[in-house]
Amino acid sequence: MAENLIKPENLVYEKTKVLTDRVMHYCPGCGHGTAHRMLAEAIDELGLQGETIGVAPVGCSVLAYYYFDVDMTEAAHGRAPAVATGIKRVFPEKTVFTYQGDGDLAAIGTAETIHACNRGENILIVFINNGIYGMTGGQMAPTTLPGMKSSTSPRGRDVATMGNPLKITELIAQLPGTYFVTRQSVHTPGNARKTKRALKKALEYQKLNKGTCFVEIVANCPSGWKMTPVQSNKWMEENMFPFYPLGDIKVPE
Amino acid sequence: MAKKGDVVINIEKCKGCEVCLAACPHEVLALSNEVNSKGYHYTVKVNSGCTGCANCAVVCPDAVITVYREK
Numbered sequence A: 001m002a003e004n005l006i007k008p009e010n011l012v013y014e015k016t017k018v019l020t021d022r023v024m025h026y027c028p029g030c031g032h033g034t035a036h037r038m039l040a041e042a043i044d045e046l047g048l049q050g051e052t053i054g055v056a057p058v059g060c061s062v063l064a065y066y067y068f069d070v071d072m073t074e075a076a077h078g079r080a081p082a083v084a085t086g087i088k089r090v091f092p093e094k095t096v097f098t099y100q101g102d103g104d105l106a107a108i109g110t111a112e113t114i115h116a117c118n119r120g121e122n123i124l125i126v127f128i129n130n131g132i133y134g135m136t137g138g139q140m141a142p143t144t145l146p147g148m149k150s151s152t153s154p155r156g157r158d159v160a161t162m163g164n165p166l167k168i169t170e171l172i173a174q175l176p177g178t179y180f181v182t183r184q185s186v187h188t189p190g191n192a193r194k195t196k197r198a199l200k201k202a203l204e205y206q207k208l209n210k211g212t213c214f215v216e217i218v219a220n221c222p223s224g225w226k227m228t229p230v231q232s233n234k235w236m237e238e239n240m241f242p243f244y245p246l247g248d249i250k251v252p253e
Numbered sequence B: 001m002a003k004k005g006d007v008v009i010n011i012e013k014c015k016g017c018e019v020c021l022a023a024c025p026h027e028v029l030a031l032s033n034e035v036n037s038k039g040y041h042y043t044v045k046v047n048s049g050c051t052g053c054a055n056c057a058v059v060c061p062d063a064v065i066t067v068y069r070e071k
């Protein structure tokens, strides 16, 4: 039993080299970190590190360019799909992704999201849906659930006065320009591994030039939701998944 | 018999979120009483039941855990 297993030939899991060694600024237990790692592992396993260009959003993941060890740029709030469109058209041989929260992608950036998807730009859009504006203090987002509390809906979202949550992923799946649309999560080992498989598929499909691939990751925001990370993951399963069911929404024929 | 494994925890990077604890099928992990330089209680190994399944490392948002498994 005293045998030392910690030697290189026994290594089965370590941080991918597509993530830098920087300590991420995210709150403890925040899904952004795991989502970053799954995307970085997908890029790593497909050998795409040298040819990938990412676009970071405005939101908690605004500093994503510090963490992904690939070429990255930063877009104005919500404009990542437009910036990615330009990059992909100038460098069609590169692998291009955006990484965006729900405030970025489904509120201020709705036009860019819908038109990039409708044009069928050959990019990957990674959409982190935590139902809230995390960075600015937990305000209501278009994706906030009916009855869900946020700092601007302290008694819960009342759809009669505050409108309905927007299922933007189902919406863009209707557009002819999208090729692969799926909704995943990263809160358990099994879900995280599935997310990586979906991201790998999406990156492989990009080589086919068939249109936009869109991977939603339903994620927690323990600080904005005012829960511990473990509580927030349970709350997500019980409340977010019934409204935002996991699984593929549009798959290539 | 299940294979034996081991984990190395980068305690300075750990934020004490407990997501890995919930993911370990063998209750190998717990939070320390001590804190790291950022003030977080960090993950420690509390028994030798690790099988090297890597579940903890896969869900750790901060890439804190490295996993080894006997060949």
Ligand SMILES: Cc1ncc(C[n+]2csc(CCOP(=O)(O)OP(=O)(O)O)c2C)c(N)n1
Binding pocket: A058, A059, A060, A061, A077, A100, A101, A102, A103, A104, A105, A108, A128, A130, A132, A133, A134, A135, A136, A141, A221
């Ligand atoms: C033009 C502009 N409008 C508003 C803001 C303020 N702002 C910063 S982040 C953000 C929303 C972020 O929410 P989300 O995209 O859901 O990401 P999260 O922080 O939850 O990951 C807003 C409204 C801004 N930075 N720029």
Ligand code: SF4
Binding pocket: A025, A026, A027, A030, A031, A032, A060, A130, A134, A135, A220, A221, A222, A223, A224
């Ligand atoms: S505010 Fe929410 S989304 Fe932002 S880092 Fe903290 S937990 Fe994550």
Ligand code: SF4
Binding pocket: B005, B006, B007, B023, B024, B025, B026, B027, B028, B029, B049, B050, B051, B052, B053, B054, B055, B056, B057, B067
């Ligand atoms: S590798 Fe598996 S068994 Fe070992 S500590 Fe992590 S989750 Fe537990």
Ligand code: SF4
Binding pocket: A029, B013, B014, B015, B016, B017, B018, B019, B020, B021, B042, B043, B059, B060, B061, B062, B063, B064, B065
């Ligand atoms: S999941 Fe990672 S950061 Fe959270 S307690 Fe475990 S080792 Fe620490």
